[in-house]
Amino acid sequence: MGDPKLKxxxxxxxxxxxxxxxxxxxxARALSLKGHKVLIIDFDPQxxxxxxxxxxxxxxxxxxxxxxxxxxxxxxxxxxxxxxxLPSSIDLVGLELELADLERREFVLRDLLEKSLFQxxxxxxxxxLVFIDSPPSLSLITVNILTASQGVVIPLQCEYYALxxxxxLVRTVRKIKEVFNPDLRLFGMVLMMYDxxxxxxxxVAEEAKKHFKxxxxxxxxxxxxxxxxxxxxxxxxxDYEANHKVSEAFRALAEEFLKRLESHRNFK
Numbered sequence: 001m002g003d004p005k006l007k008x009x010x011x012x013x014x015x016x017x018x019x020x021x022x023x024x025x026x027x028a029r030a031l032s033l034k035g036h037k038v039l040i041i042d043f044d045p046q047x048x049x050x051x052x053x054x055x056x057x058x059x060x061x062x063x064x065x066x067x068x069x070x071x072x073x074x075x076x077x078x079x080x081x082x083x084x085x086l087p088s089s090i091d092l093v094g095l096e097l098e099l100a101d102l103e104r105r106e107f108v109l110r111d112l113l114e115k116s117l118f119q120x121x122x123x124x125x126x127x128x129l130v131f132i133d134s135p136p137s138l139s140l141i142t143v144n145i146l147t148a149s150q151g152v153v154i155p156l157q158c159e160y161y162a163l164x165x166x167x168x169l170v171r172t173v174r175k176i177k178e179v180f181n182p183d184l185r186l187f188g189m190v191l192m193m194y195d196x197x198x199x200x201x202x203x204v205a206e207e208a209k210k211h212f213k214x215x216x217x218x219x220x221x222x223x224x225x226x227x228x229x230x231x232x233x234x235x236x237x238x239d240y241e242a243n244h245k246v247s248e249a250f251r252a253l254a255e256e257f258l259k260r261l262e263s264h265r266n267f268k
Contacts, residue, residue: 006261008113008130009187010149012173014165016136018157019192021048022227024133026246027153029236030254032082036128039076042088043109043145044135050087053079054234062089067108072116072123080239084127096140105140106180110148138172146176151187154215156208158194158201158223163208186215188260190253194220217260219253222246 011024021044028038042049047057055077059065063086066072077085099105109132118126134145146152152173156162170186177184189212195201208216222245230240238247 006150006264007128008124008132008149009151009153010132010134010145011153011155012134012142012145012169013155014136014138014142014169015157015162018136018162019155019221020136021052021133022231023153023155023190023192023221024131025049025052026227026236026238026250027253027257028129028131029080029083029238030250031129031257032080033238033251034254034258035082037082037084037126038129038131039084039086039123039127041086041109041113041130041132043092043141044088044133045090045092046135047088047090048231049133050085051234052231052236053083053085055079055085055087057089058087059089059091062087062091064089064091064095066116067095067112070112070115072112073118076118080236088133092135092141099140099144106143106147109144110181113148138169142172143176143180146173146184147180149181150183151185153187154189155192156189156204156212157192158198158204160200162204163211166212187264188217188257189215190217191220193223195223217253217256219249219256221249221253 011020013020024040028040032038040049041063043063061075066075072086075086079085099108113123116123132145132149134142173186191205224246226241226244227237227246230237233240237244238250241247
């Protein structure tokens with residue numbers, strides 16, 4: 001499935017409420033339903049990826065504890081077949097301060113992933129894809145995520161002010177590539193909460209095509225209350241209502257994602 005080295009993706013936007021976790025969880029689920037073994041690492045203290053997959057916050061079984069013990073395997077769950085989760089917890093809130101004085105503070109997550117095993121294999125070889133959900137900020141935690149990733153996927157909400165801050169995010173990604181992680185690349189952008197009846201949605205989509213056509217996915221994710229309903233039941237939309245238009249969109253996005261992964265094995 002393309003370059004085996006291109007498998008770790010950061011889902012990032014410094015604005016909150018743009019559908020970042022929804023994108024991360026449901027794209028991962030769509031890919032797992034296609035037979036790919038996918039690990040989600042929830043590196044957001046709000047722990048929404050876990051709750052959206054029916055996993056309750058447990059401080060003793062979280063990514064923070066994995067960092068403390070320098071081992072991911074005991075804390076990885078499998079909430080749905082082929083879809084694995086390393087959950088978050090509120091303990092991550094204090095991680096910024098704890099990292100501040102470390103010599104390799106930007107590489108803590110990367111070092112953890114590189115030294116961890118899963119089912120007797122190096123963790124990054126045990127999964128086809130690793131998705132990292134990030135907090136809505138550009139912080140030291142975000143720097144760790146970008147340093148540990150090879151591709152960046154950006155959700156873009158079809159709302160007013162949506163494009164504000166994107167240039168800063170792109171500059172941040174390029175700076176991390178320059179200073180810490182030469183393998184990092186902008187891989188994709190997805191229009192979220194898309195409503196073609198809304199004039200503003202169409203305006204945002206046009207602006208996105210104008211400025212980010214080179215990474216914009218053709219598939220858009222429609223706005224629907226069903227997504228929130230699914231999350232409240234601890235399920236991806238694909239398991240909650242498989243034939244819904246949003247489920248169909250995520251299946252289409254998974255196909256497009258895999259094609260891009262194949263065609264961009266040398267993508268920079």
